Every structure is written in structure tokens, then in C-alpha cells.
Amino acid sequence: MPFVYKHKQCVLLFTLILLLQSTQITRADVTAVIVFGDSTVDSGNNDFIKTIGKSNFRPYGRDIYGGIPTGRFSNGRLPTDFISEAFGLSPFIPAFLDPSYTIKDFVLGVCFASAFTGWDNVTADIFNVIPISTQLEYYKQYQVMLKEYQGEARAKETIRQALHAVSLGTNDFIENYFLLPVRSSQFTISEYIDFLISIVDNFVREIYKLGARKMGIVSLPPIGCIPFERTINLAALGQCREEINKAARDFTSKQEQLVAKLNAELPGLKIVLGNIYGLGIDIISNPSAYGGPRSCFENVVTGCCGTGLLEVSILCNSLSPTCPNAHKPTDKYAFWDSVHPSQKAYSIVAGYLLKTALSVFL
Template sequence: MQTKAQKRSILLSTEIIAILLIYTWIAETEAKVPALIVFGDSTVDAGNNNVLPTTLKANFPPYGRDFMGTRKPTGRFSNGRVATDFYSEMYGLRSFVPAYLDPEYGIEDFALGVCFASAGTGIDPETAGVLSVIPLFKQVKLFEEYQARLEGYLGPEMAKKTISEGVYAVSIGTNDFIENYFAYSTPRFLEFTPERYVQFLINLGREFIVQIYMLGARKIGFTGLSGMGCLPLERNRNPMWGRPCIETYNKAARDFNSKLQQMTDELCNALPDLQLKVAHLYDFFANILQNPSLYGFEDAQYGCCGTGTYELGYLCNEYTPFTCTDASKYVFWDAVHPTEKTSRIVAEYLMNTTFSKFK
């Protein structure tokens, strides 16, 4: 059995290796990646929801309290940065990816990276309607607008190079199940079995990939779903039973990931020069939850904010009692979203396994 000193030594060695890997990734990819372009939901939203007439926002404390030393609530659903911010830094671009609708930034900022993601959205357009956020097809429209602005800023040739050689990070799908299908009162639940709804989402996802491919995207990393049944919001629905993960939700995530990989293989065979990769997250994140101490965490069941059971968005605010003082001890920041530390660990893993593999 390992002693505490041995465990600390292992953790320290792991952190040193991770730092060395980051510098290796930067050295290898700096000249190859002109920009990072982000589509998705709250896992990667950098603040686009701030300007929307929706209740799902995170532009107030304690969100952002650890954001790059500024304590700025940017609209990210985190105490700090999200995974795509770390991708950008690892690519040698900048330390964060700005939100396209954030008035503080312009095309000179977006030329190196831009985020179109919107918290609460999904692959299914009906999911975005639940909380009045940006559906995926409108994110594509913003991408088209961005291309026109980029061409005006860089010129046609450089803009085309940025679009074709940039890396695209897509993180979406969880809300389709949590907000939409498994809400049970929605039309989708009455219309589809879980298996058919997964296929419905995959078909829509295929259409999205083809759309951005036709607009010039070639290097696309689509992050698979993690065990959404293990989110604090879901686990704490059954406190009397020891707060187990909800297997129905996790099975849907695994089915989605399997079909996503099949769709990826089919599209790569059908579309010339397409480099579409699935960033497999399910097993890695499950290991974090099962062995949190190996990653330097003390709590993997509750979020840092409030009681850590249901707080999210406006329920996680500066007046919420019981919010933890050190988010780095927690896997989750609120009842759904990871802490900055978790996002960094996930980003390092996915960069090593997926996002550093584009040619």
C-alpha cells in the first residue's frame, strides 16, 4: 500500500509531466494552428449568453472568481477557465477564447480564436428553445458572419487559410437529454425511444458537420458525452439511496458516443480531407469521479457552490451560503459544470489523445 508521501510524489510527478507535455504541444502545433473555433453549450460557452434574453447566465459572482487573477465573471460556467481556453493556450494561441457576442472583443481578437457556444443549447433545436438560447444552426450562421468579417480583416487568402487550417472544437449534447428528452414532459420523450432519440441527434450532428465542412472546416474535434447521470444535479435526486449515478442517463451517453464514432468514420470516408475525430471523455471522466484523490481532489460528489446539489446559474450567486473557499478541491464547480482545475485536467488529456493529432 502506498504511503501519503508516495502518493504526493506520484501526483507531483504527474503534474510535472503534464507541464512538459503542454510545452511540447505548443512547440509542435504553434505553426500549424492559426485559430481555435468553438461550437457548443455551457461546457465551452465563453459568455455569449450574457447578451441574450435568457435566465441561463453566469456573468455574476462567484462565477469567474479564479479567472486568470481578475476575479471577473465572464459568463463561463466555472470558477475560471473552461477546457477550450486551455486548448488555445496549449496551441500557443492565447490564454482564452473570447465569445463572439462579447462587445469587448473584435475581429482582431477573433482571428486567433472565437467561441460561438451558448449555454443551455443542444444538437436538437428544440433544446435551445427551453431556455431561449442560441441553437446550433444559428451558431453556424454566426460562423458564416465571422468568415465575412475575417476576410475583411485578413484578406481572402489568409482568411481561407485560417478557416481551413484552424481547429474546431465541438462540445454539445448533454442538454438534449437533461433539459429536453429526460424532462419527460417534452414532445421528444413522447415521440422517441431513448435509442431513436440518440440516432435523431446523431443525424442532426451529421448535418452540422457537413455544414461547417462546406464552409471550409477540416480539422474538427467532437467531444463525446461524459457520464451525465453522475452529475451532482442528477445524483442528488435520490439522496436516500446514497446518491448513485443514474444509469439510464449514462447508457444514453454511451450509446451516443458509440454512434458518434460510427458517424465520424462514415464522414471521414465520404468527405475529402476531413479530419473529424471523437474526443473520447466518458471513461477518463469516470475515473476522475471514482478516484478523485489521484487527481488531487477531495470531493467528486458535490459542487463547490452552495450545497453543491442543485445550484446552477442564478441559484449559484455571491449570496449562496456554504460555497467552498477552495474550488481546486472539487471536481464540480456547481451542480453541473466542472471546476477550472477539472477543465485543465480534461483539456490536457483530450489534447494528448485527440486535439494534438491533427495533421
């Protein structure tokens, strides 16, 4: 059986299961989940562009689709997949560039995200991935397709009631500013944060003009504590990099101010910021509190893949040993590779967002 067929068959099967269990699904006035962002929400777009920033090989995807990689940077589903399912929509949001999908598949949700990208187009250039400006162009193409499929009036309503989810910014800091001397040679960290905030502001106003009225932006987690950053922290090997965590907190603070401003200025817009920084710190500081006595996190320092210190993307491959999957010990790891959380961690993040910021849409 060809992979494409099997891939779509799995999605259809999960959707059928959801329909059969409809009494257990949260019913919400959300017509679709439309996703912009980076690897935390990229469901496979990078598979179809020329970049080394891919995850369409094993062991990625080990715990979904029978272990067949989907282009998701994890061992399983992403936060947006869980969020979509909670709204009674598809449990797997399809990638816009995946040719195995059509507008029929995108009606309930679509993903424009690209791993290794950022708010700053220069960040996207580092790994030759899809900048947020191009994701916006894809969104416009999607709207044309939706109008042709649903008719103009219905398509406008779909967009108006859709949740526009954004997870972006990590790479602007860990790649573009702190790892490579790209923007750090041009901006102080405070200036760079203001520069990024101006891009966020313009982006929200652009999709608002295109009809978006419901929007959720996810804050940065404590990115100075990801395994990769701990590994390269020469000043205090194995410890979190506080200068990066501080940048994440400062950026989030500016995002909070921007969200309040946008809600006040744009009639009919409901935009929320899901602040997950504190959740991330708590998982790292108190891992035994997450998952119950038999499946709580035991490792929040290294990833499951390889040594868990540096392996990510092409360095996490079929030759990399991973934590064994008997009795799902992957669930014991907060990180799948040296940068990206595990499916279990992502499910916790999604649950937290649904109970907090996104609860206004339920």
C-alpha cells in the same frame, strides 16, 4: 477602470506572457480555435441574449480576472481556453457576441457556444438560448468578417487550418429528454439518439462546405453522475443515474461510427472524437489519482457552490456560500456547481484530449 477595458487588458497581458514564454509553448499548424457548443465551452455569449441561463455574476469566475465573472460556467477557465493556449494561441477564447471584441480579437479564436443549448433546436428553446443552427449562422458572419480583415485567400487558409471544437449534447439528454417530457413523448431513447446523430452529421457537412478541415468533437461525460442528477435520483438518492449514463455511452458509440464515416466520405477532412466518458468515470471512482498528493480531488459528489446539490446558474449567486479559496481548496472539487466541472477538472479534461484525440493536430 471600466470592466470591458480591464477584461481585454487581462487577455492582452496573458497573450504577452505567452509570447515571452514561446519556447515553452507547443507549436502547431493550427491557426485558430473556433468553438461551437453549450455551457462547457460558452465563454460569455449568453451574457448578451435574453435568457435566465447566465453566469455573469459572482461567485462564477472566482479564480480568474481577479474574481470578475466572464460568463463562463465555472470558477475559472474552460477546456477550450486550455486547448487554445496549448496550441500557442490565446489563453482565453472570446465570445462572438461580446461587443468589447472585434475581428482583430477573433483571428486566433472565437466562441459561438451558448449555455443550455443542444444539438436539438428544441433544447435551445427551453431556456431561450442560441441553437446550433444560429451558431452556424454566426460562423458564416465570422467568415465574412475574416475575409474583410485578412483578405479572401488568407482567410480561407485560416479557416482550413483552424481547429473547429464542438462540445454539445448534454442538455439534449438531461433537460430535453430525461427531465422534461418534451422529446421523450415523441421518441424512444434509441430513436432520439439517431435523431441527434443525423443533426451532427448535417452540421459537420455544413461547416465542411464552408472550408473547415480540422474538427474535434468531445463525447458526453458520465452525465448521470453530475451532482444535480444524483440529487434528483429518487430511485437511489445520491447515486449516479445509470439510464442517463447508458444514453451517453450509446450516443458516443454512434458518434464514433459517424466520425469514421465522415472521415471516409469527405476528402481532406480530419475529424476526431475525444471520448472523455472513461476519464469522467475514473475521476469519480479514483479521485485521489488526480492532482498530486496535496491537490487531489476530495469531493466528486457535490459542487463547490452552495450545498452543491442543485445550485446552478441563478441559483449559484453571490448569496451562495462556496468552498473557501485559501490554499485553493476549489481544486479539491471536481464540480464547481451542481452541473459544471471546476477549472481544475476542466484542465484535466483538456490535457487528456490533447494527449489523445487532439494529438493529431499538434
